[in-house]
Amino acid sequence: KKTLIPLGRMADGKTRALRVKAHAAFDPLWQSGSMSRTKAYLQLSRKLGIDIKDCHIAMLSDAQLQTVILIYQDNDGTDSTDVI
Numbered sequence: 806k807k808t809l810i811p812l813g814r815m816a817d818g819k820t821r822a823l824r825v826k827a828h829a830a831f832d833p834l835w836q837s838g839s840m841s842r843t844k845a846y847l848q849l850s851r852k853l854g855i856d857i858k859d860c861h862i863a864m865l866s867d868a869q870l871q872t873v874i875l876i877y878q879d880n881d882g883t884d885s886t887d888v889i
Contacts, residue, residue, distance in 0.1 A: 824870060
């Protein structure tokens with residue numbers, strides 16, 4: 806159902822830049838097909854310790870965005886924090 810209510814938080818320039826970097830780091834995890842988008846966000850919510858319903862890049866704080874970038878920055882479609 807579409808609404809006119811924005812889902813994310815207002816962002817200044819710094820936050821917008823962090824969101825772009827977070828998407829660039831995280832999105833290949835599910836875009837590569839190695840897992841579904843839903844599963845990727847579920848995994849991310851667990852790593853951040855937040856509810857899945859609150860786990861959307863646009864809803865994350867700057868600190869959480871930085872964490873996403875650190876976890877997934879070397880992303881090649883795999884989770885860089887998983888131990889082999």
